[in-house]
Amino acid sequence: MAAPLEGIKVVELARILAGPWAGQLLADLGADVIKVESEKGDDTRAWGPPFIERENDISASYFHGCNRGKKSVTVDLSTSKGQDRIKELVKNSDILIENFKVGGLKKYGLDYENLNAINRGLIYCSITGFGQDGPYATRAGYDYIIQGMSGLMSITGEPGGRPLKTGVAVTDIFTGIYASTAILAALHQRKETGRGQHIDMSLLDSAVAILANQGMNSLSTGSPPGRIGNFHPNLSPYQVFECSNGHIIIATGNDQQYQKLCSILQCPEHATDPKYETNAKRVENRYELDDIISQKTRNWEKLHLLKQCEENGIPAGPINSLDEVFADEHIIHRGMKLSLEGIPSIRSPIKFSESELVLDKPSPNLGEHNSVIFPDNIK
Numbered sequence: 001m002a003a004p005l006e007g008i009k010v011v012e013l014a015r016i017l018a019g020p021w022a023g024q025l026l027a028d029l030g031a032d033v034i035k036v037e038s039e040k041g042d043d044t045r046a047w048g049p050p051f052i053e054r055e056n057d058i059s060a061s062y063f064h065g066c067n068r069g070k071k072s073v074t075v076d077l078s079t080s081k082g083q084d085r086i087k088e089l090v091k092n093s094d095i096l097i098e099n100f101k102v103g104g105l106k107k108y109g110l111d112y113e114n115l116n117a118i119n120r121g122l123i124y125c126s127i128t129g130f131g132q133d134g135p136y137a138t139r140a141g142y143d144y145i146i147q148g149m150s151g152l153m154s155i156t157g158e159p160g161g162r163p164l165k166t167g168v169a170v171t172d173i174f175t176g177i178y179a180s181t182a183i184l185a186a187l188h189q190r191k192e193t194g195r196g197q198h199i200d201m202s203l204l205d206s207a208v209a210i211l212a213n214q215g216m217n218s219l220s221t222g223s224p225p226g227r228i229g230n231f232h233p234n235l236s237p238y239q240v241f242e243c244s245n246g247h248i249i250i251a252t253g254n255d256q257q258y259q260k261l262c263s264i265l266q267c268p269e270h271a272t273d274p275k276y277e278t279n280a281k282r283v284e285n286r287y288e289l290d291d292i293i294s295q296k297t298r299n300w301e302k303l304h305l306l307k308q309c310e311e312n313g314i315p316a317g318p319i320n321s322l323d324e325v326f327a328d329e330h331i332i333h334r335g336m337k338l339s340l341e342g343i344p345s346i347r348s349p350i351k352f353s354e355s356e357l358v359l360d361k362p363s364p365n366l367g368e369h370n371s372v373i374f375p376d377n378i379k
Helices: 018-028 080-091 112-118 143-149 170-193 203-209 212-221 255-264 279-284 286-297 302-311 322-327 329-333
Strands: 009-013 032-037 051-054 057-060 071-074 095-098 123-128 198-202 238-243 246-251 316-318 337-340 343-346
Touching: 009 018, 009 080, 018 032, 018 095, 018 123, 018 170, 032 080, 080 112, 095 170, 112 123, 123 170, 143 170, 143 203, 170 198, 170 203, 198 203, 238 286, 246 286, 246 302, 255 279, 255 302, 279 286, 302 316, 322 329
Parallel strands: 009 032, 009 095, 032 071, 095 123, 123 198
Antiparallel strands: 051 057, 238 246, 246 316, 337 343
């Protein structure tokens, strides 16, 4: 079966994570992605340990996590020859992804206006911390800082504790996903108009967009939610509970599931207690209810309680370490763990019925495809 984006050509002038994440997703979908790097390479090649060594190339695992399936060429954008080389690539390309500071490529003649004149069908996606306009537009953007500015850290962590970031660079990753979605929408529209367009993606915009129900809670009440640890802002009980040999998550989503949980834990009186009989009441009295249920769950071995929950239709799950994740029989069955020419990787979570992903090449060595893309060796 053919890949959905077979025949689509992408030039990636992006480094670190958000832009490369978008490029990797497009490569997985079958696009031919040429990653343009400096002679030193993408910064993340050095972001280790850990490092992966292959064919005299030593690059950090971080780099391999977001550059699968691409081709790598090295170009000095500060030279006229390098700039000409990019323009030649763009002539026959569909998409360009870049994450330079606002105006950073204009001095090289590689901004949207100049490249659009060369290729009217080019979809030019710019990814920055704060977008192409606005009071913060000229600032550099970093995921950690964006997590703080967007409010994500104000709602992450224990009540009264320090603000916490997420375990991965979530604003970079979501921006990459939003960027790839926008690119695909622009490709579709190009079929009607024959024209490409400039896409303006901002890490801060993306981070604010994923505030989801918490953002709506704030907008609808005028009161910003605070940190509530492992509690759910709108449901209870929906959190981490301690067992005799570890912790699990129990996530009741309605009154019936809560009542079944009370039955399993042998505390049926709390199922009909007016303080807990509706979700709104349970949220109002969540801390008292937490104490009651925790006293019960501490008497259970976690696998036994998980089994009982599953058998009774109560959403619950373990809290796995990453080694447990990649050893999980379901993860293995779904093919989420890849080995590409001996390089470990994680599959994009997409499965099609009438097409397939392209998952046969690991991340490239630095400049691996110079001789193929630039046979005259101009840099």
